[in-house]
Amino acid sequence: MQQPNKLTPFFENLNFEREDNTMVINFGPQHPSAHGQLRLVLELDGELVTKAYPDIGYLHRGIEKMAENMTYNEFLPTTDRLDYIASTSNNYAYALAVEKLLGIEAPRRAQVIRTMLLEINRIMSHLFFLATHALDVGAMSVFLYAFREREYAMDLMEDYCGARLTHSAVRIGGVPLDLPAGWTEKLAIYLAKMPEAIKMYEDLLTENRIWKMRLENVGVISGEDALNWGCSGIMLRGSGIQYDIRKEEPYELYSELDFDIPVSDRCDSYGRYRLYMEEMKESVKILKQLIPMYFETEPQLMAHAPQYISAPKEEIMTQNYALMQHFVLVAQGMRPPKGEVYAPTESPKGELGFYIKSEGEPYAYRLKCRAPSFFHTGLLQELLVGTYIADVVTIIGTTNIVFGEVDR
Amino acid sequence: MAQHQVNYASSAGLPIALTSVDKLVNWGRSNSLWPLTYGLACCAIEMMATGAGRYDFDRMGTIFRASPRQADVMILAGTLSKKHSEFARRLYDQMTEPKWVISMGSCANTGGMFNTYATVQGVDRIIPVDIYLPGCAPRPETLQYALMMLQKKIRRESADMKKNKKQNLRLV
Numbered sequence: 001m002q003q004p005n006k007l008t009p010f011f012e013n014l015n016f017e018r019e020d021n022t023m024v025i026n027f028g029p030q031h032p033s034a035h036g037q038l039r040l041v042l043e044l045d046g047e048l049v050t051k052a053y054p055d056i057g058y059l060h061r062g063i064e065k066m067a068e069n070m071t072y073n074e075f076l077p078t079t080d081r082l083d084y085i086a087s088t089s090n091n092y093a094y095a096l097a098v099e100k101l102l103g104i105e106a107p108r109r110a111q112v113i114r115t116m117l118l119e120i121n122r123i124m125s126h127l128f129f130l131a132t133h134a135l136d137v138g139a140m141s142v143f144l145y146a147f148r149e150r151e152y153a154m155d156l157m158e159d160y161c162g163a164r165l166t167h168s169a170v171r172i173g174g175v176p177l178d179l180p181a182g183w184t185e186k187l188a189i190y191l192a193k194m195p196e197a198i199k200m201y202e203d204l205l206t207e208n209r210i211w212k213m214r215l216e217n218v219g220v221i222s223g224e225d226a227l228n229w230g231c232s233g234i235m236l237r238g239s240g241i242q243y244d245i246r247k248e249e250p251y252e253l254y255s256e257l258d259f260d261i262p263v264s265d266r267c268d269s270y271g272r273y274r275l276y277m278e279e280m281k282e283s284v285k286i287l288k289q290l291i292p293m294y295f296e297t298e299p300q301l302m303a304h305a306p307q308y309i310s311a312p313k314e315e316i317m318t319q320n321y322a323l324m325q326h327f328v329l330v331a332q333g334m335r336p337p338k339g340e341v342y343a344p345t346e347s348p349k350g351e352l353g354f355y356i357k358s359e360g361e362p363y364a365y366r367l368k369c370r371a372p373s374f375f376h377t378g379l380l381q382e383l384l385v386g387t388y389i390a391d392v393v394t395i396i397g398t399t400n401i402v403f404g405e406v407d408r
Numbered sequence: 409m410a411q412h413q414v415n416y417a418s419s420a421g422l423p424i425a426l427t428s429v430d431k432l433v434n435w436g437r438s439n440s441l442w443p444l445t446y447g448l449a450c451c452a453i454e455m456m457a458t459g460a461g462r463y464d465f466d467r468m469g470t471i472f473r474a475s476p477r478q479a480d481v482m483i484l485a486g487t488l489s490k491k492h493s494e495f496a497r498r499l500y501d502q503m504t505e506p507k508w509v510i511s512m513g514s515c516a517n518t519g520g521m522f523n524t525y526a527t528v529q530g531v532d533r534i535i536p537v538d539i540y541l542p543g544c545a546p547r548p549e550t551l552q553y554a555l556m557m558l559q560k561k562i563r564r565e566s567a568d569m570k571k572n573k574k575q576n577l578r579l580v
Binding site: 029030031032036037057058059060061062063065066077078080081084085128131132143144145147148150151154164165166403404407 | 444445446447448449450452453454456457460461462472474476486487489491492495499521522524525526527544545547
């Protein structure tokens with residue numbers, strides 16, 4: 001038996017020195033289409049993939065362990081680095097879990113702002129999917145066009161919170177800032193621009209015969225298999241199963257908003273690509289409804305829960321007791337009640353949820369992040385078998401995995 | 409005096425430019441720095457944004473290459489984990505001389521916020537770094553500025569890489 005080490009690892013049932021015609025090749029972790037640090041060990045028979053082993057852990061940073069040594073508010077910026085393509089969706093999922101643990105609810109204006117940010121992040125993430133997926137398949141110009149619109153969305157995020165990529169735009173109990181003046185007008189301009197842009201991508205790709213040849217009947221997964229592998233998000237809806245947490249367990253304002261969940265029963269990469277385009281249109285529709293809702297709200301931004309959340313700055317500066325509470329919350333951190341909680345959200349990639357077990361300390365006893373990409377990476381070992389080596393990058397692209405949240 | 413006696417227009421000769429080998433070679437090197445697409449984490453997204461339309465890295469002669477054999481600059485964009493560090497060193501060794509390294513983002517510089525058992529606390533423990541680029545994640549403009557600093561550094565150096573001391577340049 002070979003001596004396993006990091007460069008020649010040991011894989012069960014996989015012999016690197018072979019006598020038959022199959023060949024073992026290594027894909028990644030530095031591969032431009034590996035979407036980060038995916039390493040695949042592929043066993044090939046000619047050009048057909050006969051076995052595929054995803055090897056993960058190249059971006060393992062110990063985020064869940066870090067959560068056990070950080071107060072709840074301290075940990076929030078770390079969640080940005082999980083799914084770094086749509087940071088606010090992670091911030092929100094974490095804040096939602098802690099809020100559920102504390103039993104508080106964000107005020108109405110904060111909810112509107114959060115939903116806006118979540119949908120902008122969804123558009124950003126889907127545009128990024130389109131850009132990289134098209135680039136992997138070979139359509140370079142779509143990458144440049146999709147990034148153009150993505151930059152405008154990032155401008156909106158930057159105007160709101162000052163960061164382009166790692167936003168930390170949500171706090172436990174609300175949002176830190178009100179929308180700056182003129183922000184909703186900018187958003188309206190962006191929303192007017194988006195349908196044209198989406199139409200342009202569709203003109204470029206949807207009926208493009210190379211695109212169709214590369215995507216149709218590639219990465220086929222039946223609805224039953226998708227359920228068994230724990231898929232969520234578009235990987236599930238692309239296989240004909242209508243399941244979206246925004247509809248099943250509505251959070252924030254999704255129960256009041258009018259939007260559809262596009263479903264495709266094609267089960268292949270092409271169907272999923274169509275779903276991403278449709279979801280972007282739905283996000284535009286949601287954002288359009290949210291702008292008038294914002295102006296109907298009261299200006300309160302953070303929930304009122306003095307033992308968990310600092311009072312507004314005016315109260316801290318004028319009232320002694322509020323200042324004392326603020327001091328304790330900053331110096332020691334909030335102490336949520338004992339218990340455990342799981343809050344699922346529909347992130348752009350699928351079901352993202354945080355499980356928190358609290359012992360009543362300022363630190364979580366255990367925090368677990370249920371990241372959708374992790375399950376989609378596991379799926380690769382079944383999805384890749386029987387496909388051609390040229391389709392491997394298409395299938396990795398269509399799963400839309402991000403290694404920040406796979407390895408955590 | 410001599411240069412005034414050459415009449416470029418009438419004698420049909422080519423325009424003459426005098427330079428040193430160092431300057432000529434470094435002019436070429438600094439204006440076609442090809443980085444390796446080595447996205448590790450969040451910073452890779454900003455690295456891609458730098459290559460895309462708005463920031464347009466190509467105008468500096470910077471075209472991303474997927475193979476270390478064709479690359480001059482390694483931009484380490486993101487957290488380097490201990491599991492990955494052997495690969496990083498291997499990729500660096502596979503790059504042909506002359507080669508430079510930009511460490512992009514706090515994680516690559518010092519480990520950043522991830523002071524855990526799994527992350528390398530600064531890529532300069534694995535490979536020599538020329539430019540440290542602060543930020544989490546640095547903006548695309550910052551990456552372009554870092555590349556311009558690297559170009560300046562290359563132009564200042566000798567074309568013979570053996571004569572250059574491997575020293576780190578501070579972003580002033």
